[in-house]
Amino acid sequence: MNIHSLKTTDKIPEPTLRRLPWYLSNARLMKENGELYISSTQIARELGMDSSQISKDLSYVNVNGKPRVGYEINEFIEILEHILGFTEIHKAFLFGVGSLGGALLADSGLQHFGLEIVAAFDINPQIVGKEINHIPIYHTDEFIQKMKEEKVHIGVLTVPINIAQEITETMINGGIQAIWNFTPFRIRVPESIVVQNTSLYAHLALMFNRLNLNK
Amino acid sequence: MNIHSLKTTDKIPEPTLRRLPWYLSNARLMKENGELYISSTQIARELGMDSSQISKDLSYVNVNGKPRVGYEINEFIEILEHILGFTEIHKAFLFGVGSLGGALLADSGLQHFGLEIVAAFDINPQIVGKEINHIPIYHTDEFIQKMKEEKVHIGVLTVPINIAQEITETMINGGIQAIWNFTPFRIRVPESIVVQNTSLYAHLALMFNRLNLNK
Numbered sequence: 001m002n003i004h005s006l007k008t009t010d011k012i013p014e015p016t017l018r019r020l021p022w023y024l025s026n027a028r029l030m031k032e033n034g035e036l037y038i039s040s041t042q043i044a045r046e047l048g049m050d051s052s053q054i055s056k057d058l059s060y061v062n063v064n065g066k067p068r069v070g071y072e073i074n075e076f077i078e079i080l081e082h083i084l085g086f087t088e089i090h091k092a093f094l095f096g097v098g099s100l101g102g103a104l105l106a107d108s109g110l111q112h113f114g115l116e117i118v119a120a121f122d123i124n125p126q127i128v129g130k131e132i133n134h135i136p137i138y139h140t141d142e143f144i145q146k147m148k149e150e151k152v153h154i155g156v157l158t159v160p161i162n163i164a165q166e167i168t169e170t171m172i173n174g175g176i177q178a179i180w181n182f183t184p185f186r187i188r189v190p191e192s193i194v195v196q197n198t199s200l201y202a203h204l205a206l207m208f209n210r211l212n213l214n215k
Numbered sequence: 216m217n218i219h220s221l222k223t224t225d226k227i228p229e230p231t232l233r234r235l236p237w238y239l240s241n242a243r244l245m246k247e248n249g250e251l252y253i254s255s256t257q258i259a260r261e262l263g264m265d266s267s268q269i270s271k272d273l274s275y276v277n278v279n280g281k282p283r284v285g286y287e288i289n290e291f292i293e294i295l296e297h298i299l300g301f302t303e304i305h306k307a308f309l310f311g312v313g314s315l316g317g318a319l320l321a322d323s324g325l326q327h328f329g330l331e332i333v334a335a336f337d338i339n340p341q342i343v344g345k346e347i348n349h350i351p352i353y354h355t356d357e358f359i360q361k362m363k364e365e366k367v368h369i370g371v372l373t374v375p376i377n378i379a380q381e382i383t384e385t386m387i388n389g390g391i392q393a394i395w396n397f398t399p400f401r402i403r404v405p406e407s408i409v410v411q412n413t414s415l416y417a418h419l420a421l422m423f424n425r426l427n428l429n430k
Contacts, residue, residue, distance in 0.1 A: 017424055021417040022401040025376045029400075032377060047401045085423025086416075103318035113416045114423060153426060161240045162247060178426045180418070184236040185244075186262045196422040200413065201301075201328045202236040203395070207411040208300025208329060209232055211368060211393045 012083070016057045022047060023054065024080040031073050039070025086114040091152045093176070094120040095167050096159030097127050097137055100182055100200070104156060105132040118150055140167075144174050153177045161185040227298070231272045237262055238269065239295040246288050254285030301329045306367045308391070309335040310382050311374030312342050312352055315397055315415070319371060320347040333365055355382075359389050368392045376400040 012020075026046050027038050040058065044051035058065075063079045065071045081087045094101055094117050104110070105120055121140045122128060128139045138146060146152075155176040159167050164185035171179060178194035181187055184201045227235075241261050242253050255273065259266035273280075278294045280286045296302045309316055309332050319325070320335055336355045337343060343354045353361060361367075370391040374382050379400040386394060393409035396402055399416045 012424060014421065017421050018417050021399040021414060021420055025399045026401075029377055048403045049401075083424070084420035085427065086420070088423075090423060090426075099322045099324040103322040106321060107314045107318040109314040110415070110419070113419050115419055154422070162244055178422050180422060184240045186237040186241075186264075188263045194422055194425040196418050196425075198413070198415065198418045199236060200325070202233050203411050203413045204325070204328050204330055205236055205299035205301070206229065206232050207369070207393050207395060207409055208303075208305060209227060209298070210409040210411075211305075212300065 012060045016060055019057050027077050036073055037070045038073050038076055089116050090114050090154055091116050091118045092154035092156050093152050094156040097122040101158035102132055105135050147174045156180045158182045227275045231275055234272055242292050251288055252284045253288050253291055304331050305329050305369055306331050306333045307369035307371050308367050309371040312337040316373035320350050362389045371395045373397045
């Protein structure tokens with residue numbers, strides 16, 4: 001198998017992309033348990049999902065199953081990791097070393113999924129010049145210079161909401177192409193810029209609301 | 216205004232619940248800037264959204280606007296915070312003090328949004344008995360006892376995927392009613408249990424995929 005020949009630039013629908021990590025983690029578990037093959041039917045049973053949904057999702061991924069036995073498990077894992085971008089290291093800069101920003105710097109787990117935060121930026125003199133988890137923290141003014149030194153496409157946004165838009169624009173002007181936005185602020189960006197919103201607070205709100213309904 | 220009379224148990228659609236935190240953070244910013252009133256039109260302009268969408272979302276929230284001037288900003292903020300559950304403290308237990316779990320314990324920001332992690336559980340003898348950010352870490356075996364001591368409804372799941380389902384069942388058997396699942400594993404739960412999936416890795420995958428499309 002030559003994974004470089006895969007057409008990974010085909011547009012995979014977002015709901016499918018959200019489900020693929022479930023299939024991947026399921027396959028990793030089954031591999032740990034000694035399985036050599038994996039099928040949509042098995043994944044469906046394990047995850048309590050409809051197997052036709054899984055087959056449809058996997059049709060976007062160039063993985064070839066054998067009738068009756070299913071997909072060869074190592075190939076299945078390799079292809080999914082490749083499609084999901086976890087096999088390549090993507091360098092990132094983080095903006096805003098507050099409580100959440102500091103926590104993300106401390107989370108080495110991100111690197112196993114392809115994200116390496118190579119530096120962080122803040123303006124607080126108490127933390128500029130320090131390191132967290134061996135990641136250096138620079139003054140925000142040094143960002144443009146650091147962009148010249150490192151090939152970074154991704155910016156992680158963990159600043160207070162009152163400067164979220166301003167820092168977004170700083171990032172884009174410096175050449176950042178994708179923003180992982182952890183703020184509950186809806187940032188405005190040109191169409192060419194990728195934004196992934198991960199507001200822990202919005203997720204909390206959803207959970208609290210559903211929990212109250214059950215009371 | 217008596218916020219206790221609000222019918223917050225009405226079913227608010229999930230997409231609306233996902234957008235309300237944007238309106239809230241926008242209102243907080245406008246308040247900081249000295250504004251006394253806020254309108255759908257203003258929010259729409261600030262967020263680059265359609266104002267009819269905003270009006271529709273706000274129709275699920277019992278906030279009364281005045282023609283021309285809009286909503287009184289303090290009332291607007293108070294009602295949204297209440298609906299989103301940020302004014303009440305919800306106690307939680309965290310399971311799995313690895314890299315991400317430890318990072319979440321260190322993130323004091325969650326408390327400002329209504330989540331207080333009161334204890335964590337793990338089986339690693341290196342960390343059981345220690346504290347992170349003043350939050351005690353107990354052995355998982357002590358969970359049932361701790362549930363009797365504290366009124367906790369929420370469990371934060373940050374364990375490795377191979378024990379995600381097992382720990383989910385432990386939590387539910389102990390009385391946990393809502394699970395904030397940070398693992399990329401699709402946990403199976405009874406219908407009465409609330410699950411909020413926040414897989415940072417699935418979000419990373421989405422971002423990497425979109426970034427590759429733009430290359």
